[in-house]
Amino acid sequence: MSKFMDTLINGTNFDHTSLNALQKVTLRAVVMSFLFFGLLTIEGMIMRGAQVDPNIPPIFGHADHYFSIMTVHPIVGIFGSTYQLVFAAFMFLVPYLTKKPLYSVKLANWVWILITLGTALAWIAAFVWNYAPLYTLYWPLPADVKQFKIIGGIVFIIGVALIMIGTLGFIYNIYATIFARVGIHKNKTTKELLISGFGIDGMLNLWHKITGKPPYSKEPALSLPVVAIFRGTVDTFLDALVILGAGILVLVYLFAFAGGASWDLHAVDSLLYKNYFWWGLDLVADGLVLIYVAGSWYLLATIITGQKLFMENVARAALMLELLVSWMVWSHHLLADQPQPEMMKLISGEMVTAFELLTQGLALFITLVTLWKARPLKMTPPLAYLLGGLVGFGLAVPAAIIQADMGMNRVLHNTQWISFAHFHMALIVGLYMTLYSALYVLWPLVTNNTKLFSSKLTWVHYWLFLIGGVGMGAFVGMAGLDGMLRRHFYVNGEFNTLMILGAIFGSMILIAWFIFLFNIVMSVGLKGLIGIFLPSKDKSASYGIEEEEEVTPAPAAVKN
Amino acid sequence: MTFANSLELLRFHFVAYTIYAIFIISVIAWFGYNLTRKEKAKSIVRIPFYGYMAFLILMGVGHHIFTYNAIPWVSEDITRHEIKPDYVFKISIKDHRWKLPKEKMVVECGKKVLFDVDSEDLTYGFGLFRKDGTMVMQMQVVPKHRNDLLWTFNEEGVFDLTSTEYAGPAQYDHETGQDLMFIKDAFEVKCNKKVALNNIGGSK
Numbered sequence: 173m174s175k176f177m178d179t180l181i182n183g184t185n186f187d188h189t190s191l192n193a194l195q196k197v198t199l200r201a202v203v204m205s206f207l208f209f210g211l212l213t214i215e216g217m218i219m220r221g222a223q224v225d226p227n228i229p230p231i232f233g234h235a236d237h238y239f240s241i242m243t244v245h246p247i248v249g250i251f252g253s254t255y256q257l258v259f260a261a262f263m264f265l266v267p268y269l270t271k272k273p274l275y276s277v278k279l280a281n282w283v284w285i286l287i288t289l290g291t292a293l294a295w296i297a298a299f300v301w302n303y304a305p306l307y308t309l310y311w312p313l314p315a316d317v318k319q320f321k322i323i324g325g326i327v328f329i330i331g332v333a334l335i336m337i338g339t340l341g342f343i344y345n346i347y348a349t350i351f352a353r354v355g356i357h358k359n360k361t362t363k364e365l366l367i368s369g370f371g372i373d374g375m376l377n378l379w380h381k382i383t384g385k386p387p388y389s390k391e392p393a394l395s396l397p398v399v400a401i402f403r404g405t406v407d408t409f410l411d412a413l414v415i416l417g418a419g420i421l422v423l424v425y426l427f428a429f430a431g432g433a434s435w436d437l438h439a440v441d442s443l444l445y446k447n448y449f450w451w452g453l454d455l456v457a458d459g460l461v462l463i464y465v466a467g468s469w470y471l472l473a474t475i476i477t478g479q480k481l482f483m484e485n486v487a488r489a490a491l492m493l494e495l496l497v498s499w500m501v502w503s504h505h506l507l508a509d510q511p512q513p514e515m516m517k518l519i520s521g522e523m524v525t526a527f528e529l530l531t532q533g534l535a536l537f538i539t540l541v542t543l544w545k546a547r548p549l550k551m552t553p554p555l556a557y558l559l560g561g562l563v564g565f566g567l568a569v570p571a572a573i574i575q576a577d578m579g580m581n582r583v584l585h586n587t588q589w590i591s592f593a594h595f596h597m598a599l600i601v602g603l604y605m606t607l608y609s610a611l612y613v614l615w616p617l618v619t620n621n622t623k624l625f626s627s628k629l630t631w632v633h634y635w636l637f638l639i640g641g642v643g644m645g646a647f648v649g650m651a652g653l654d655g656m657l658r659r660h661f662y663v664n665g666e667f668n669t670l671m672i673l674g675a676i677f678g679s680m681i682l683i684a685w686f687i688f689l690f691n692i693v694m695s696v697g698l699k700g701l702i703g704i705f706l707p708s709k710d711k712s713a714s715y716g717i718e719e720e721e722e723v724t725p726a727p728a729a730v731k732n
Numbered sequence: 733m734t735f736a737n738s739l740e741l742l743r744f745h746f747v748a749y750t751i752y753a754i755f756i757i758s759v760i761a762w763f764g765y766n767l768t769r770k771e772k773a774k775s776i777v778r779i780p781f782y783g784y785m786a787f788l789i790l791m792g793v794g795h796h797i798f799t800y801n802a803i804p805w806v807s808e809d810i811t812r813h814e815i816k817p818d819y820v821f822k823i824s825i826k827d828h829r830w831k832l833p834k835e836k837m838v839v840e841c842g843k844k845v846l847f848d849v850d851s852e853d854l855t856y857g858f859g860l861f862r863k864d865g866t867m868v869m870q871m872q873v874v875p876k877h878r879n880d881l882l883w884t885f886n887e888e889g890v891f892d893l894t895s896t897e898y899a900g901p902a903q904y905d906h907e908t909g910q911d912l913m914f915i916k917d918a919f920e921v922k923c924n925k926k927v928a929l930n931n932i933g934g935s936k
Contacts, residue, residue: 551767
């Protein structure tokens with residue numbers, strides 16, 4: 173057998189039998205996440221291609237095919253890929269950082285199974301029945317049976333519901349682990365854990381510092397990354413309830429229509445529904461993503477430098493502020509809706525939304541200063557990806573703040589500007605670069621020090637992904653300034669130059685994914701990949717409790 | 733500074749954001765490079781924490797103050813219920829079809845035009861576009877609600893109309909993919925340049 177084939181089958185030094193239950197369940201979700209990421213990238217490239225030439229397969233000039241893909245694209249991306257990766261990382265990190273076992277590995281398994289199954293069902297609904305109300309589900313479109321088959325809608329909504337049930341499982345597991353009074357939290361009360369979880373201790377510490385009193389709590393009960401996870405998960409919970417609620421409404425109507433009833437779709441007020449839905453959906457975009465990302469930056473900065481976070485109390489307090497801000501910003505999605513009250517546009521849509529510049533700017537500042545104080549540092553992949561993540565949000569957040577303005581929104585709403593200069597930039601460059609940083613930091617812990625097949629390929633992936641993400645975001649975003657709508661099917665080559673450039677940079681992301689996948693498969697081997705899904709002999713639901721007493725960031729401080 | 737129309741505004745926006753994007757990428761690249769150097773980097777500028785926070789607040793709030801003063805349609809939009817329009821066009825949408833006024837919509841430059849659009853079924857958008865595809869303006873059209881947009885046109889032209897919100901694939905021809913809600917030359921503005929410039933404060 174050639175060396176290549178041997179490595180392909182057996183990997184470098186990966187031994188799946190040495191993994192415990194927590195490591196295996198983490199890796200299962202990670203594998204599913206990256207498979208969905210591949211699907212996501214292929215879908216994205218089909219749409220990029222169709223914007224250059226709408227007659228390419230599988231679109232063939234048909235708008236219903238195009239919008240079916242556009243409908244499942246965010247479901248696959250946000251839930252199938254991102255949620256799975258984030259949930260996997262957090263279900264590993266919370267036990268690791270709190271030195272307590274995960275509440276239930278069985279539940280963690282159900283989480284990835286439900287999200288995978290739900291994403292697959294939503295995808296099937298779009299693929300088989302062309303169900304295409306888009307992720308926004310603007311009422312009454314998802315229940316418009318003149319345009320969509322009832323079965324497609326039912327399968328799609330059941331898929332989304334399964335994802336949300338899986339999400340609720342994750343939330344339960346996280347909070348049950350955090351509130352478990354075992355290990356280092358044996359003597360903590362629920363009140364102390366709650367105060368710490370909401371960042372109130374950080375606020376009180378700041379207040380006592382200002383008033384000259386001794387600190388309220390020298391050692392907070394929860395470490396800062398756990399606080400971010402705790403806080404972001406509040407939004408994850410609220411968002412799951414809202415999406416589930418909307419899903420139930422759609423399902424009730426679809427079942428009624430299937431039964432021959434002729435209910436009035438306008439019994440549900442479209443504007444009220446839009447407010448309700450955007451309030452919930454925005455808890456993902458402007459809530460949990462920003463909070464989880466800030467927490468991840470703090471964790472990564474402390475692990476990479478091996479030092480304490482700069483201005484930790486401010487960071488704790490800011491996470492609380494971010495949570496409150498995330499509940500009050502949804503109206504920026506309704507700035508183009510004239511029936512929406514002007515005061516809501518002004519206060520929620522403009523003023524409170526502008527706070528995100530402050531909270532995200534603060535997270536960026538704290539992370540950069542923490543890194544700066546520890547220099548010189550070696551430019552490792554985790555550090556490089558972290559910096560890439562900072563660039564992503566540094567570009568994406570101001571792009572959105574610019575549009576969250578009544579004047580700008582009148583000429584930018586629903587254009588490719590928000591789609592690419594903001595959320596593709598935020599997700600592909602900002603979020604995914606941050607997640608790759610976390611992946612490379614956690615890799616030795618989760619795989620028991622498995623050697624990566626090639627560090628060169630890691631760097632190739634890094635540059636392709638970064639340049640591809642920024643380039644695609646920039647060029648397709650520019651098309652938005654030229655009037656290109658984001659939910660529109662163009663057949664006359666209206667924005668061809670920018671779309672070709674967007675497709676070229678987009679293909680770099682797809683190539684980067686292939687390279688990443690190859691590198692990972694060659695590291696763990698096909699046997700190892702299958703082994704991840706086999707039951708583990710070691711049923712431990714924790715990591716590193718025996719080795720360490722204190723909660724300290726582990727593979728620290730690589731200095732020149 | 734006042735922007736007469738969306739073209740001027742978006743051109744300014746493009747330049748400003750491009751400069752910012754190059755700046756932020758350069759800062760992080762400079763930062764990353766200096767993180768790895770053993771020699772202490774010379775600070776180009778020392779940014780105090782509270783100065784940085786004040787800058788962010790200033791940017792967040794100042795942006796809205798700037799646009800309120802520089803973009804003429806903002807204050808007009810907020811106070812539209814108190815303004816008497818020179819023209820009123822009532823438009824409705826049903827089953828992905830526009831019901832436009834019988835007479836072609838033609839207005840004079842600098843006059844206040846009210847578009848009163850309603851939808852009988854789904855959420856659509858109402859957007860006017862120049863011949864090169866750039867957007868003049870748009871609004872959402874929420875069903876069973878009043879969707880009114882007051883607009884002063886400061887540029888001459890014949891504009892096309894289409895829905896700026898997705899309302900299902902029925903908006904497009906199943907075989908050719910053509911946008912069935914696209915109305916060529918739906919709206920015309922006739923301009924006397926002097927009148928137009930006076931209306932925007934003669935900024936040019």
